[in-house]
Amino acid sequence: MRHATQVELLKRTLALVERGVSDCVEAPSSLPVDAYLDEQRHRRERDEILRCEPLLVARSSEIAAGHFITRDLLAPLLLTRDGQGRLRGFLNVCKHRGTQLVGEPAGANRVFVCPYHAWAYNPDGQLRGIPHGYGFEGVDRACLNLTEVPVAERFGAVWARHSPGPALDMDAFFGEQILADFESFALDDHVVFDPRDIRRPVNWKLTIDTFLENYHVAKAHQATIDHLFWPNLGLFERFGRHIRNYYVKRNLRDVLEQPEDQWDLRRHGNLLYFLWPNTLVLVEPDHIDFSSVFPDGPLATRVLGHTLLAEEPATDKARRYFEKNNEILYSALEEDFAMAARVQAGIRAGAADRLWHGRFEQALRWFHQGLDEALGDRRVEVLEG
Structure with a gap:
């Protein structure tokens, strides 16, 4: 993050400490409980939002030139990279009878052959061959190619839409402030550490809710992280539909003993980004944690998580250090899941x-x-004074 932005945020946070209050909006608000329970609402969130927006589905480093990976999230995806490095995305579905085409999670590009009737596709999605093709005379072969979905790469990650649509404009999607923040993190050069795939029986929005406020930390996280953070103190900013939170640590006042040109925001709190519509990014002092939250049904959540490190741990001691950090993170997340289940x-x-x-x-x-x-709904109600 730009140093001037860090200084500004730290000064705003210090002012909150002096007043003894957190950053606030003008009034409380409320939300009907059926936002978490209604199955029609769940289907609309999945089909009209999540399947239509760029979602983080992989790290770029997971797909080497000449290789593919598959992802089975809101729709089955096949992501291929050709020998020149071009990335393409497809629905991993044979056009004959709708069979999932590729079953392996990853591998070298090849002719992909459907396990049902042996229709064959090239890695660029083009239909290559149909056994006993005379049975399909008169069918326009162009409509039998794999269905392509738009993909893009940014911040060392692959972003994909789960349905056909126009090319992704990631600059417009992120906006100026989010782009500036994330470009400063130099994520393209980071390495993946400790990937996780977690499923729990709670609505996906309850999972995201637990990240977006620190009011609960003093009680719900007494055993894990409460000792690190200033009680219920933070900055909250919205950039379009993206959100940037700053959760303040108890060592905040240490900055007053340092010259401003040495102030480091990451030492005195955690940045928490919500990247619309389902990705949470926790920026810690020496690593960054990503969690993408997917509905796994109306009352179930799937979280794909991974940690990014500036470099591979060079020693066993360094590896144990990051493993311990993640043990704390995921213990706190399990506390959140338990609370979400109670909610x-x-x-x-x-x-x-x-x-x-x-x-x-x-x-x-x-x-x-x-x-x-x-x-096009209006369920959130702001209390009028």
Whole structure:
């Protein structure tokens, strides 16, 4: 992050400490509980938002030239990179009878042969051959090529839309501020450490909610991370539908003993980015954690997580250090999952028809307002004074 931005954010945070309050919006807001329970709402979020936006589906380093990977997320994807480095994305579905074409998670490019009737496709998605092709005379072969989906690479990651559509404009998608922040992290050169694939029986939005406020840390994370953070203190900013939070550590006042040109935002708090519509990026002092949250059904979540390091750990001691960091992170996440399950059980009990967001839980409001805006809905209600 630009140093001038770091200084600005630290000064704003110090001012909050002096006043003894967190960053706040003008009024509380509320959300109906059926936003988490309604199956029609779930289908609309999946089909009208998640399948239509650029989603992080892989690191670029996972797909070498001349190789492919598959991903089975909101739709089955086949991602191929040719010998010249061009990346392409397809729905991993044979056009004959809808069979999943490639079953392996990764490998060298080849002619992909459907396991059902042996239709064959080139890595560029073009139909190569049909056994007993005379049975399909009169069918336009162009409509039998694999269905292509737009893909793009940014910040060392592969972003894909899960349905056909125009080319992805990642500059417009991220916007100026998010681009500036992430370009400063130099993620293209980072390496992947400790990838995770986690499934839990809670609504996907409850999973994201737990990241977007630090009000719960003092109670819910007493055993793991509470000792690190200033109670319920943070900065919250929205850039389009993306969100940047800064959760302040208890060592914040140490900056006052340093000259401004040495101030380091990452030493005194964690940056938490929500990248619309489902990716969370936790920026810690010496590594960055990514979590992409996918619905695995109306009341289930799948989280694909990985840590990025500036370089491979050079020693066993360095590896143990990052393993310990991730042990703390994922222990806290399990605490969040347990709490989300209790929330889900509570709202299904019908005790109330609405949930409340405090003035310092504004990132929750923004996330759910973004969903409302994308669906042409209005479920979030702001309390009027």
